Amino acid sequence: MKILVCISSVPDTTAKISFSDNNTSFNKEGVALIIGPYDDYALARAVELKEESGGTLTVLNVGTSETEPQIRKALAIGADDAIRVDAEPTDSFFVAEQIAHIAKEGNYDLIMMGRETTDYNSGVVHGIVGQILGIPSLSPVMELTIEGNTAKISREIEGGKEKLEASLPLVLGCQEPIAEWKIANMRGIMSARKKPLNVVPPVGEALTSVTNYSMPPEKGACKMIPAEEAEALIELLRKEAKVI
Amino acid sequence: MSVLVYAEIAEGTLKNTSLEAIYYGSKVAEQTSQSLLVLAIGKAENTALEIAGNYGASKVLHANSSNLEVANIVAYSDVLTQAAEKFDSKIIITAKSSLADAVTARTAGALQAGVVGNVTELPDLSNGFTVTRSIFTGKAFAQTSINSDVKILGLKKNAISPEVSDVKATIESFNAEISEGAMNAKVVDTIKATGVVPLPEADLVVSGGRGLKGPEHWQPLLDLADALGASTACSKPVSDLDWRPHHEHVGQTGVKIAPNLYIACGISGAIQHLAGVNSSKVIVVINTDPEAPFFKAADYGIVGDAFEVLPKLTAAVKALN
Numbered sequence A: 001m002k003i004l005v006c007i008s009s010v011p012d013t014t015a016k017i018s019f020s021d022n023n024t025s026f027n028k029e030g031v032a033l034i035i036g037p038y039d040d041y042a043l044a045r046a047v048e049l050k051e052e053s054g055g056t057l058t059v060l061n062v063g064t065s066e067t068e069p070q071i072r073k074a075l076a077i078g079a080d081d082a083i084r085v086d087a088e089p090t091d092s093f094f095v096a097e098q099i100a101h102i103a104k105e106g107n108y109d110l111i112m113m114g115r116e117t118t119d120y121n122s123g124v125v126h127g128i129v130g131q132i133l134g135i136p137s138l139s140p141v142m143e144l145t146i147e148g149n150t151a152k153i154s155r156e157i158e159g160g161k162e163k164l165e166a167s168l169p170l171v172l173g174c175q176e177p178i179a180e181w182k183i184a185n186m187r188g189i190m191s192a193r194k195k196p197l198n199v200v201p202p203v204g205e206a207l208t209s210v211t212n213y214s215m216p217p218e219k220g221a222c223k224m225i226p227a228e229e230a231e232a233l234i235e236l237l238r239k240e241a242k243v244i
Numbered sequence B: 001m002s003v004l005v006y007a008e009i010a011e012g013t014l015k016n017t018s019l020e021a022i023y024y025g026s027k028v029a030e031q032t033s034q035s036l037l038v039l040a041i042g043k044a045e046n047t048a049l050e051i052a053g054n055y056g057a058s059k060v061l062h063a064n065s066s067n068l069e070v071a072n073i074v075a076y077s078d079v080l081t082q083a084a085e086k087f088d089s090k091i092i093i094t095a096k097s098s099l100a101d102a103v104t105a106r107t108a109g110a111l112q113a114g115v116v117g118n119v120t121e122l123p124d125l126s127n128g129f130t131v132t133r134s135i136f137t138g139k140a141f142a143q144t145s146i147n148s149d150v151k152i153l154g155l156k157k158n159a160i161s162p163e164v165s166d167v168k169a170t171i172e173s174f175n176a177e178i179s180e181g182a183m184n185a186k187v188v189d190t191i192k193a194t195g196v197v198p199l200p201e202a203d204l205v206v207s208g209g210r211g212l213k214g215p216e217h218w219q220p221l222l223d224l225a226d227a228l229g230a231s232t233a234c235s236k237p238v239s240d241l242d243w244r245p246h247h248e249h250v251g252q253t254g255v256k257i258a259p260n261l262y263i264a265c266g267i268s269g270a271i272q273h274l275a276g277v278n279s280s281k282v283i284v285v286i287n288t289d290p291e292a293p294f295f296k297a298a299d300y301g302i303v304g305d306a307f308e309v310l311p312k313l314t315a316a317v318k319a320l321n
Ligand SMILES: Cc1cc2nc3c(=O)[nH]c(=O)nc-3n(C[C@H](O)[C@H](O)[C@H](O)COP(=O)(O)OP(=O)(O)OC[C@H]3O[C@@H](n4cnc5c(N)ncnc54)[C@H](O)[C@@H]3O)c2cc1C
Pocket: A013, A037, B208, B209, B210, B211, B212, B234, B235, B236, B237, B238, B249, B250, B251, B252, B253, B254, B265, B266, B267, B268, B269, B270, B271, B272, B273, B276, B286, B287, B288, B289, B292, B304, B305, B306, B307
């Protein structure tokens, strides 16, 4: 089986978000980058599938050279080789176009990624890839097992889940509890340095562009209610906040 | 040309967030001097679809056949794409949800459309087509210009407050060709909580964290939720520990919600948790620790033991009814 896992490189979930250049660019100063948490779940499950049934696992990132530590980490966790499309991943369609282009050349059975990135939260890249390749796309996938040419999947739906069976090839957007995040061990980290990382130029063009960033208004002070008079809260929610 | 809104059907009725999308669509149609069309896919009675008229739609296209009764991402997207082509729709609008994301994504692929999610305001047409969207799970906004011919917007809940009329929409059936691959993914089973409002739609949410100390202690929280008619949620460790079902997990890596009221009990307020709930209009925090970070993000706070506070709140709500 040939698996392609697509990873994003995003600010750490505790990073302070701020903007520079008159609110036209994201301020990267002091911000640590990580593999997108949802992508990390996809990667973890892909590594397990490869361990279970053999095959190859390629990791793909659309990003500039600053994402290489995240790519090396994916290699350390268990991917065999990596491809980086050398471009800023600014637009969902553009990123999907890169993935579809690479996927077409590589003939993968499974194309896995997170259900969404944690920076732009769009959650559409897997679907666009599936459409361009003419194969089904499913998201958010919470369980995945492969039997022969069939994927057995459970997918989250609002208020519950749905069990599905589909034949490969497939594009999957993943989330927990598909697998637990993996940490690279020393041997993995050493071998990752020698694994191939191909850098290729992008194709096509972005269809959207960010013109400006802004921050939400600051929250006002929190009104404290003594625990002994807790019932007073209900009156405040009704008369003051008017939400019940 | 027309503005096309894809409205989701759940349990035979149009979702509330989809009604918001229809109203938003009617405003965009006004802005751009176009007509508005609504597309609903799946099983519903005409009477359940006519309500789209209250939100500004004069016509609803209804696609329903045996292979559309269960939501199927590929098939639904085929329908949406063909409706957009047939009615020459250059602006497609949906309420963001995991189904709508998956469906519009494929349509974006088919129509080479720029697609932007979590839109929070009407578009600005003064210089091209620019929308404001929420990014970093509610921590910031990005003004984003869409430069493609076909544009797809996924709206965040509360992007607009609808003014409701009593006009009824007319219903017209719509048939599309479903691609062969659509039926490759077969649903074999569905497990669904019934009778509760799904979290992304909920206006009132009561949520519990690790401070409640175990699944057997959830009853006081459930009682308050019940009295309020609220949906229930939880923090990530709570669902990881299987104290509560996974679909209740809210936060940066869980469901993102935007209710009018979010009551957090025994949740510390980690940045990843806040990210999924910071779009709530009013936040109430109940925590024994006065230093819990959640109080900084709250509108109302009670420093106290959730097991003592919750029954008092429940009694006060019941006294109202
Ligand atoms: C990449 C990443 C993604 C994450 N995504 C999410 C996410 O999506 N959602 C999420 O929730 N977390 C997420 N987390 C985890 C997050 O960092 C916190 O660990 C988690 O939110 C803490 O959950 P908690 O508040 O329930 O538990 P704790 O932090 O243990 O807090 C329990 C609180 O309960 C209070 N308490 C104790 N007893 C009582 C009582 N009797 N009455 C009232 N209060 C009491 C305590 O004072 C404390 O503040 C993520 C973490 C990472 C690293």
